[in-house]
Each structure stands twice: as C-alpha cells, then as structure tokens.
Amino acid sequence: MEEKQIQWEMLSPEEKKKQLFLNQKQFLDTFLEKHAISQAQYDKSLGDLREKMGMHGVN
Numbered sequence: 001m002e003e004k005q006i007q008w009e010m011l012s013p014e015e016k017k018k019q020l021f022l023n024q025k026q027f028l029d030t031f032l033e034k035h036a037i038s039q040a041q042y043d044k045s046l047g048d049l050r051e052k053m054g055m056h057g058v059n
Helices: 003-010 013-033 039-053
Strands: none
Touching: 013 039
C-alpha cells in the first residue's frame, strides 16, 4: 500500500474530516491568491465550508 494511503487509513474519522476541510480551504486560498475569486466570495465560501463541516475552531 502507498504510504499516504496507510497514513490516511490510520486517521480517526474526526482527523479525516479536519484534513478534508484543510484541503478545501487550501483550494479557496489558491483561488483567492490567483484572483479567481474575490475576497467576498472567499469569505462566504469559507464561512459556508466551516458551517457545513462544523470546523469553527480550525484555521
């Protein structure tokens, strides 16, 4: 098995959820950095993502 797959499978469901959130946030960060979305769109999307995933305390 690939190293990343093994590491992923060892994570708890909550850790997997947090990692998925951080991956999605990184996409938003990249879109904002490349001016593909506005700051307002970023703020709305990140807020929606936090709400839907229950990640209010995660940066």
